[in-house]
Amino acid sequence: MARTAPRADGMTWTDPACPVARTLDLVGDRWSLLIVRDAMDGARAFTDFQQRTGIARNILTDRLRRLIERGILERQNAPTGRRQNYVLTEAGRDLFTVIVAARQWGERHAFAPTETHSLLVDGSGLPLPELRPTDAQRRPVDVDTTSVLHER
Template identity: 50%
Template sequence: MVKRTRFDDSDCPVARSVDTIGDWWSLLIVRDAFDGSRRFGEFQRGLGVAKNILTARLRALVDGGVLASVPASDGSAYREYVLTPKGEALFPVVVALRQWGEQNLFDPGEPHSELVDRRQDRPLRALEVRAADGRRLGPGDTTVHKLPEAP
């Protein structure tokens, strides 16, 4: 079996993020957690993922601090998975992926799910990347400053 390349010690924040949540099952688990799934069976039914894969992904998300395994809210012997603050911080990432998919992966008029503001019951405004002074930024407006080599 081929060993997976790890990026947990990379100096690139994107590489470290992919190392933690870059697997599609992990992102879909996080999405479902935002939608209210908490129990193993809820994730399994909603995603249709094999139990061994779900077990491994949930464990990795707990180990990575994205989810916490807590006693069931109904007092039963079951465990539930809840988003941690680190997991909740993924909300803009999930929204960005959703909005990118809506814009690029559906034909005009093709039905799809929609994320709406609870208070106004209206779709969200498109996410934008802004400079500190409020200017809208695109890829050509930014650059990455590499860190110097460690001694």
């Protein structure tokens, strides 16, 4: 299946050749990622996002607009037709692994051992296993066993 790139009309890239930099340019600020997180958790209406994040209305309006322009969210009419809902596009849904990785990193490094936090579980109620990258033979890899090839 062909994937479509998020819209990037008029984007000025921080580092045009780097996929990490481009991702951060598209969705890297705190509020945008929290909006994506909440959309994955069922938020749809403007008020849902505002209540869950505590974000100011003007900032929320701006971030929703940007996420739509960049192909991460799309606006749909609510079933009642009285308001707009915001739903993840395929590109937005594809950020799930990024959100899970950030969540798991936070569980390991942002909480004291005795602090409670929310837990992401699968359909049977079990916590997701820790995400770990693997090579083509499914062997674990890390920063010491990988490198970036720069095209010339």
